Amino acid sequence: MAALKATNINQWLDKATKQELREIVVKQAQTDDALYYELQNRFGDLSDKEKLSELRAYIRNIIGDNNDRGFIDYHNCITVCDVLDDITHKAAKTAPTENLSFAIQEVLMVIRSTIGFLERADDSSGCTTETLDFAFATLEKLSKTSATVLSDQQKTALIKSAVQVFNLKIFDDWDNFRYAIFEKTMPLISTNSLKLMERAAAKISDRYAHAAPKDSDFFDDVDFTDNYKDFQLNEIKAYNANLKSMCLITIGDFAAAKKVMAENITFNSVRKTAIDFYLSQKDFRTAEKLAVNGALSKNNSLDDQATWFDYLEKIYLQTKDYHKLAGAYKSRLLQPTWGSFNLDDYKKLKGVIQMHGDWQQAYPALLTEFSQKLTPTDYASILSFEKETAKLMAVVEKVPSLVAEHGRVLFKQFPDKVTTLYYKALVDQDIGNTRKHYRELGRTIRHYADYGDKGMARYWCQQLIKQYPRRSALIDEMQKAYELID
Numbered sequence: 001m002a003a004l005k006a007t008n009i010n011q012w013l014d015k016a017t018k019q020e021l022r023e024i025v026v027k028q029a030q031t032d033d034a035l036y037y038e039l040q041n042r043f044g045d046l047s048d049k050e051k052l053s054e055l056r057a058y059i060r061n062i063i064g065d066n067n068d069r070g071f072i073d074y075h076n077c078i079t080v081c082d083v084l085d086d087i088t089h090k091a092a093k094t095a096p097t098e099n100l101s102f103a104i105q106e107v108l109m110v111i112r113s114t115i116g117f118l119e120r121a122d123d124s125s126g127c128t129t130e131t132l133d134f135a136f137a138t139l140e141k142l143s144k145t146s147a148t149v150l151s152d153q154q155k156t157a158l159i160k161s162a163v164q165v166f167n168l169k170i171f172d173d174w175d176n177f178r179y180a181i182f183e184k185t186m187p188l189i190s191t192n193s194l195k196l197m198e199r200a201a202a203k204i205s206d207r208y209a210h211a212a213p214k215d216s217d218f219f220d221d222v223d224f225t226d227n228y229k230d231f232q233l234n235e236i237k238a239y240n241a242n243l244k245s246m247c248l249i250t251i252g253d254f255a256a257a258k259k260v261m262a263e264n265i266t267f268n269s270v271r272k273t274a275i276d277f278y279l280s281q282k283d284f285r286t287a288e289k290l291a292v293n294g295a296l297s298k299n300n301s302l303d304d305q306a307t308w309f310d311y312l313e314k315i316y317l318q319t320k321d322y323h324k325l326a327g328a329y330k331s332r333l334l335q336p337t338w339g340s341f342n343l344d345d346y347k348k349l350k351g352v353i354q355m356h357g358d359w360q361q362a363y364p365a366l367l368t369e370f371s372q373k374l375t376p377t378d379y380a381s382i383l384s385f386e387k388e389t390a391k392l393m394a395v396v397e398k399v400p401s402l403v404a405e406h407g408r409v410l411f412k413q414f415p416d417k418v419t420t421l422y423y424k425a426l427v428d429q430d431i432g433n434t435r436k437h438y439r440e441l442g443r444t445i446r447h448y449a450d451y452g453d454k455g456m457a458r459y460w461c462q463q464l465i466k467q468y469p470r471r472s473a474l475i476d477e478m479q480k481a482y483e484l485i486d
Contacts, residue, residue, distance in 0.1 A: 033058060034083065048102045055106060059084070059113045072121035080117070081127040084110045085134060092138040100146045104158055107139045108165050108181070115170050115177055132177065140184040147187040159185060159193040163200045178204070179239045186250050194247045201240045208233050238267040245273050254281075268294065268304050275311050279318075288315050295331070302340065322356040330366075334373050341378040343385060367391075380406060389413050400425035404444075408451040419456055422448050427460055435473040442481030449485045457485050 013021070029036045037058045041051060062083050066076035088110050094103035114131050121128065146155065162185045165171075171178035182197050189197065241264035248257035254277075261274040271294050278287040294300070295308040309332045316325035329349035333341065349366075353359045367388075370379055376399045383392040384406055393414050396402045403410075403421045411418045426444050431437060442461075449457035461482040468474050 033061060034086070048099070048105065051102065052105055052109065055087070055109055056113075059087075059109065063113070063117055067117075067120075070120055072117055074122040074124060077121045077123055078125055078127050080121075081114075081131040084114060084131050088131075088135050088138050092141065094142065096145055096149050100142060100149060101154055101158060104139065104142050104146065104185075105161060107135050107142065108161060110135045111139070111177070111181065112165050112168060112170065115168075115174055118174070136177075136180050136184050139181075140187075143185045143187045150188075152190060155188040156190065156193045156196075158188055159196055162188075163196050166197075166200050167203070172207075175204075175235065175239060179243060182243055183246065186246055189247055189250055191251055194251060197247060198244065201243055205233070205236050205240060208236050238264070238269055241267055242269040242273055245270055245277075249273075249277055265290070266299070268297075268299065268307075272307065279311075279315070284315050284319050288312065291315065305335065305340065322352050326352045326357070333370070333378075341374070341381070343381050346382055346385070377402065384409055393417065396421065404447075407448065411451050415453070419448075419453055422452070423460065431464070431468075431474070435477065438471075438474045438477040442477045445481050446484055454485050458482055461485075 016024075025035070025039070029039055037054065040046065040054060044051075046054070062080055063072070066072055066080050068076075072080060088107055091103040091106040091110075094100055111132065114128055114135070118128055123129070143158075146158070150158075162181050166178055166181050179201075182201075241260060245257050245261045245264070248254070248260060257277065261270055261277070264270045265274060271290055275287050275290050275294075278284075278290070291308045291311040295305065295312070300308075309328055312328040313325065316322070316328060326349055329345045329352065332345045333349065350359065353362050367382075367386075370382055371391075374382075376395050380392055380395045380399075380402050383389075383395065387409075389410055390413075392406055393410055396406055396410065397417070400421045403418060403425055407418045407422055426448075427441070431441055441464075445457050445460050461478040465475050465478050
């Protein structure tokens with residue numbers, strides 16, 4: 001559709017005179033702020049400072065036109081973010097020979113503007129998150145390009161601009177975004193501008209340290225306690241330690257970076273930066289040690305735990321240590337953290353042992369260990385993958401609800417057992433009292449009918465109709481289910 005429009009527009013423009021085009025543009029730009037801003041940026045005789053001032057006014061007007069008494073609703077939030085994304089997109093297309101400094105300033109403006117209305121907008125669409133992700137990715141890309149193109153003076157000026165945005169109070173509840181500004185402009189730093197970042201980060205620590213319940217913007221709407229304040233200060237300490245580590249690595253002061261990372265390795269963010277650094281230096285032994293200690297730590301979220309195993313997988317693949325790689329996959333399968341099981345880890349474990357070991361010898365012992373240490377649900381997934389139907393049937397008999405997932409695999413060999421378990425576990429239960437419940441029950445019966453005894457499935461529908469003759473919604477849904485069974 002877009003290509004067709006472009007073709008039509010080009011054809012029409014070929015027929016238009018310069019004066020006719022001028023008249024159309026002048027008329028449209030008077031009411032279209034986006035077009036007016038585009039013309040001003042391309043053809044206006046303005047300095048970068050003046051352009052940024054106009055951009056700030058343009059964004060402020062867009063936000064002002066799309067809010068009601070300060071609040072930006074669902075649809076208007078999308079409208080505002082579309083405009084901000086357009087600004088970022090144009091900045092992202094800036095070539096190395098063009099004004100990269102201004103492009104970076106534009107993206108910083110988008111970031112600060114988005115954070116500015118974040119708490120007073122309906123972001124249930126996720127548009128502000130997408131806008132910020134796009135802006136930060138563009139900021140990083142432009143910074144990397146600028147690092148080899150701009151002069152030291154220009155790069156220092158941009159770091160000063162980043163510091164100004166970093167210091168804004170609107171980021172006080174959004175430290176992850178605040179510190180991302182420095183992380184994404186990291187390619188621009190030098191020994192001198194590093195000091196600017198360090199001073200700015202130190203001020204944030206001081207502001208948190210001296211924040212009080214009554215006059216602090218940091219703790220609005222929070223049950224302020226000493227423990228909470230300690231938590232916030234610890235978070236800022238982690239941000240600052242990781243920032244300093246990354247900065248020192250960027251400027252090539254590896255000795256100082258190692259010292260800072262070693263002193264702050266208990267912070268997971270610093271541990272990740274350290275592992276990345278040692279991997280870049282091909283120091284796999286140190287990287288492995290850090291990842292193993294991370295995996296053993298009790299200070300882990302689900303994401304952190306997965307991260308350490310991802311690092312170990314990467315390390316062992318690079319070092320071709322397949323024995324340890326198999327151990328990592330097995331450990332990840334057996335780790336007790338809820339929700340961590342992934343059948344792909346089992347497939348990887350099997351693949352490694354098949355290629356670099358003796359799978360036939362290892363398989364029985366592994367299966368026995370998994371039967372003892374995995375949940376029935378996770379163990380059943382492995383049995384299903386391996387087509388161990390007899391063992392799988394035994395597990396399902398102990399945990400009948402698993403017949404919903406594995407009944408199809410088991411029915412051919414154990415039709416009577418599957419039918420009985422399916423009825424008792426999924427059909428002959430509390431049927432609820434709403435049409436939604438009845439419709440779901442109909443789907444459950446039809447799911448069995450897809451692979452099982454269709455006559456039995458129809459019988460279940462009829463029995464429910466007889467059992468509850470006064471529930472018209474149930475009768476309707478069971479009749480629908482009955483008719484759909486073929």
